[in-house]
Amino acid sequence: MRILVQKFGGTSLSTEQARERVIHHIERERNSGYAVVVVVSAMGRKGDPYATDTLLSFVRDNGGALPAREKDLLMACGEMISAAAMCSLLQSRGIPSVALTGGGAGIITDEQFGSARIKSIRTDRLLHELQNGKVVIVTGFQGVTSDGDITTLGRGGSDTSATALGAALQAEIVDIYTDVDGILTADPRIVSEARPLEVVSYAEVGNMARQGAKVIHPRAVEIAQQSRIPVRVRSTFSDEPGTLVTDASAASGGQAVKDKFVTGIAHVTGVTQISVQAIEGRNDMQLQVFQTMAKHHISVDFINVTPSGAVYTVFDEDADHALALLSECGFSPAAVRSCAKISVIGGGMNGQPGVMARIVEALTEQGIMIMQSADSNTTIWVLVQEADMAKALRALHAKFDLHR
Numbered sequence: 216m217r218i219l220v221q222k223f224g225g226t227s228l229s230t231e232q233a234r235e236r237v238i239h240h241i242e243r244e245r246n247s248g249y250a251v252v253v254v255v256s257a258m259g260r261k262g263d264p265y266a267t268d269t270l271l272s273f274v275r276d277n278g279g280a281l282p283a284r285e286k287d288l289l290m291a292c293g294e295m296i297s298a299a300a301m302c303s304l305l306q307s308r309g310i311p312s313v314a315l316t317g318g319g320a321g322i323i324t325d326e327q328f329g330s331a332r333i334k335s336i337r338t339d340r341l342l343h344e345l346q347n348g349k350v351v352i353v354t355g356f357q358g359v360t361s362d363g364d365i366t367t368l369g370r371g372g373s374d375t376s377a378t379a380l381g382a383a384l385q386a387e388i389v390d391i392y393t394d395v396d397g398i399l400t401a402d403p404r405i406v407s408e409a410r411p412l413e414v415v416s417y418a419e420v421g422n423m424a425r426q427g428a429k430v431i432h433p434r435a436v437e438i439a440q441q442s443r444i445p446v447r448v449r450s451t452f453s454d455e456p457g458t459l460v461t462d463a464s465a466a467s468g469g470q471a472v473k474d475k476f477v478t479g480i481a482h483v484t485g486v487t488q489i490s491v492q493a494i495e496g497r498n499d500m501q502l503q504v505f506q507t508m509a510k511h512h513i514s515v516d517f518i519n520v521t522p523s524g525a526v527y528t529v530f531d532e533d534a535d536h537a538l539a540l541l542s543e544c545g546f547s548p549a550a551v552r553s554c555a556k557i558s559v560i561g562g563g564m565n566g567q568p569g570v571m572a573r574i575v576e577a578l579t580e581q582g583i584m585i586m587q588s589a590d591s592n593t594t595i596w597v598l599v600q601e602a603d604m605a606k607a608l609r610a611l612h613a614k615f616d617l618h619r
Contacts, residue, residue, distance in 0.1 A: 216250040216342075216345060216346070217248055217249050217250065217387055218249065218250050218251075218252065218345065218381075218384045218385070218386040218387060219244050219249040219250070219251055219252070219386055219387055219388055219389075219390065220251075220252045220253075220254065220377050220378075220380050220381040220384070220386045220388075220389040220390070221240060221241065221244065221251060221252070221253050221254070221377075221389075221390045221392065222253075222254040222255075222256075222355065222373055222374060222376070222377035222389070222390065222391050222392060223237050223253065223254070223255055223256065223392045223451065224256045224373065224392065224393055224394075225256045225257055225258055225259050225260055225263075225266060226259070226260070226393070226394045226451075227256075227392050227393070227394070227451040228255060228256065228258045228259070228297050228300075228301070229258050229259035229260075229263060233451060233452075234300070234301070234304060236451050236452055237253075237301065237392075237451060238304060238305065238308065238310075240390075240392065240451070241253060241305070241310070241350060242308075242310070243454075245310070245350070249387075250345040250346075251350050251351070252341065252345070252350075252351045252353060252380055252384065252386070253301065253350060253351070253352045253353065254352075254353050254354075254355040254373055254376050254377040254380065255294055255297040255298050255301060255352060255353070255354060255355055255373070256293075256294060256297065256355050256356065256373040257270075257292075257293025257294050257296070257297055257356075258293065258296065258297050258300075265292070265293045265296045265297070266293060267290055267293050267356075270289050270290055270292060270293060271286075271289075271290070273289075274286065274289060283328035283329050284328050284364060286328070286329065287328045287329060287357075287364075287365050287366050287367045288365055290356075290357075290367050291316070291317075291354065291356070291357045291365050291367060294317075294354035294355055294356055294357060294373070295314075295316065295354055297354070298314040298315070298316075298352045298353070298354045299314055301314070301352050302314040302352050305350055305352075310350055311347075311348055311349045311350070312349055312350040312351070312352055313344050313349050313350075313351055313352065314352045314353075314354075315340070315341075315344075315351060315352065315353050315354070316353075316354050316357065316359075316365075317353065317354050317355075317356070317357035317358040317359065317365075317376065318357075318358060318359030318363070318365065319340065320336075320340065320341055320351070320353045320354075320380070321336050321337030321338055321339070321340055321341065321383075322336050322357070322358035322359070322376065322379070322380075323335045323336070323337065323358060323359060323360070323361060324358035324359065324360060324366045324368070325360070325366075326360050326362075326364070326366070327366070328364075328366055328367070329366075329367060329369065330367075330368070330369035331358060331360075331366035331367065331368055331369070332368075333358060333368070333375070333379050336379060336380065336383035338383050338384055341353075341380070341384060342384070353376065353380065354376075355372060355373025355374075355376040355377065356368055356372035356373045356376060357372070357376070358376075370432070371431075371432025371433075371434065371435065372432075374391060374431050374432040374434075374435035375432060375434050375435045375438065377389050377391060377435065378435040378436075378438040378439040378442075378444060378446065379435075379438050381439070381442070381444045381446075382438055382439070382441070382442035382444050386444060387445075388444070388445045388446070388447060389439065389444055389445070389446045389447070390446075390447045390449055390457075391430070391431055391435075391446060391447070391448045391449070392449050392450070392451040393430055393448060393449070393450060393451070394450065394451065394452065395430065395450060396411045396449075396450045396453060396455050396457060397411040397412065397430075397447075397448050397449060397450070397455070397456075397457035397458035398411065398412050398415060398420055398423065398428070398430050398431075398448050398457075398458040398460075398479070399411055399412065399479070400412065400478070400479040400480065400612065400617040400618075401479060401480045401481075401608055401612050401617065402428075402481075402482065402608070405482075405604075405605050405608050405609070406480075406608050406609050406612045408609075408612060408613070408617075408618035409612065409617075409618075410617070410618060411455075411457070411458060412458050412478065412479070413458065413459065414458070414459045414460075414461065415458060415459075415460055415478060416460070416461070416462060416562060417436055417437075417439060417440035417460060417461070417462060418440075418562050418593065419478045419479075419560065419561070419562050419593075420436055420448075420458075420460050421433050421436040421437065421440070422558075422560045422562075422593050422594055423478065423479055423481050423558075423560055424436060426481035426482075426483065426556075426558035426560060426594065426596075427481040427482050427483040427556075427558065428479070428481045430448050431446070431448055431460075436460065439460065440462070443462060445459060445460065445461040446459075446460040446461070447459050447460070448460065476561050476563040476564055476567060476615075477559055477560070477561035477563075477564060477570075477615040477617065478560050478561045478562070479560055479561075479617065480557065480558065480559055480560065480608055480611050480612055480615075480617070481557075481558045481560060482555055482556065482557050482558065482604060482608060483555065483556045483558075484555045484601055484604065485530055485531045485532070485553075485601075486516075486517075486528045486529070486530060486531065486553075486554040486555060486556055486598070486601075487528060487529055487530070487531050487533075487534035487537075487550055487551065487552045487553075487554060488517075488526065488527075488528050488550065488551040488554050488586060488587060488598060489526070489527055489528065489529060489534070489537060489538065489541070489548050489549070489550050490524060490525075490526045490548065490549045490550075491504050491524055491525045491526075491541060491546050491548050492523065492524040492546070492547070493522065493523050493524050494545065494546070500524070500525065500546070501520050501525055503544055504525050504541065504544075504546070505525075507540050507541065507544060508529075508537065508540075511536065511537075511540060513529055513533045513536065513537050513540075514529065514530065514533070515527045515528070515529055516528045516529075516556070517556060517587055517589060517596065517598060519587060519589070526587060528554065528556065528587075528598065531552060531553065534550055534552060538550055551586065551600075553600065553601040553602070554586065554598050554599065554600060554601055555598070555599055555600070555601045555603075555604035555607075556596055556597075556598055557596065557597050557598075557599060557604065557607055557608065557611065558594050558595070558596050559574060559594065559595045559596075559597075559611060559615070560593060560594050561593065561594075562592075562593045564592075564593065564595070565592040565593065570595060571588075571590070571595060573614050573615065574595060574597060574611065574614070576614065577607075577610040577611050577613070577614035578597070578599070578607055578610060578611070580610065581603075581606050581607065581610045583599055583600075583603045583606060583607050583610070584599065584600070584603075585597050585598070585599065586598040586599060586600070
């Protein structure tokens with residue numbers, strides 16, 4: 216069998232018109248000779264009746280004391296409703312189909328409720344249904360423990376379900392359907408000149424996903440890369456091919472995809488910069504600061520440490536707690552709230568002189584202050600005020616000619 220996995224997110228399932236487009240994509244691939252596995256998310260987004268965030272709001276409004284195991288039972292419901300609805304629609308069109316939960320599809324996880332990891336996938340049931348000519352609809356975002364308890368895979372879990380099933384079934388390709396035409400060079404809501412990328416490497420898109428791009432979850436990219444399963448990121452609302460994520464492309468004659476000098480620009484908002492100065496006579500400043508953050512489960516990022524102090528970022532919602540804890544430790548921390556982390560990403564920038572100079576030039580020309588910076592082989596990060604973020608994104612996109 217030639218197997219293809221399709222994943223449809225919440226916006227692809229939220230309206231009758233959108234669901235018609237989903238059926239169109241399924242029918243097209245079946246007519247092309249593929250045996251199709253469809254992975255579905257919960258319908259819609261927060262506020263819609265079956266969205267995962269809506270279900271969580273229901274818990275908060277009813278005591279808010281649901282244990283993690285039982286919370287996973289509730290959070291799995293949205294995907295089950297989507298799977299049942301899609302099965303009914305396909306059957307009504309004369310397309311044989313079957314709906315399976317994550318556990319029914321053989322996805323076995325550990326017992327980390329709310330953020331489970333896939334341990335194995337038993338494909339016997341999936342292959343049996345595909346061989347019988349059925350479209351197999353699988354609830355994304357979930358699996359079961361070896362004891363049969365339902366688990367969920369955390370944010371972006373449906374993407375992870377799709378690439379993990381693709382790997383287990385040795386699928387030819389995994390299609391991730393969203394509401395945008397593939398992976399773009401920047402957020403098109405902010406940068407109007409942002410354009411879709413035809414082909415990117417696993418490393419490039421993984422970095423973009425980790426730095427704020429929302430089109431695919433980084434864990435899903437890691438699974439695809441390990442199994443060398445090509446992934447396409449496509450729009451539900453068009454027939455365009457979208458962005459191919461791979462190490463090798465037929466379009467390049469089977470040669471490895473080369474990481475680009477600069478592939479794209481991503482951003483994260485809602486960040487607070489915290490500065491802590493060392494106290495004379497105390498040599499444990501760095502240790503106490505970061506042990507305190509870790510003990511209280513506050514995620515830290517963008518870390519610069521010197522003998523005289525430490526500068527790092529936390530999310531805005533954690534800032535007050537972090538500052539209070541530091542004060543209790545005897546420090547006098549300073550904070551700059553409402554910042555944005557901007558990432559200039561490109562696997563080909565390693566060893567290329569002048570990249571940071573162009574970043575500084577672009578931002579200086581716009582009068583934007585760089586509050587902090589850091590770099591790796593594939594990414595340069597800068598911290599700016601959130602009020603300057605949109606202007607900074609547009610300036611950097613233009614400076615690196617990403618519109619071409």
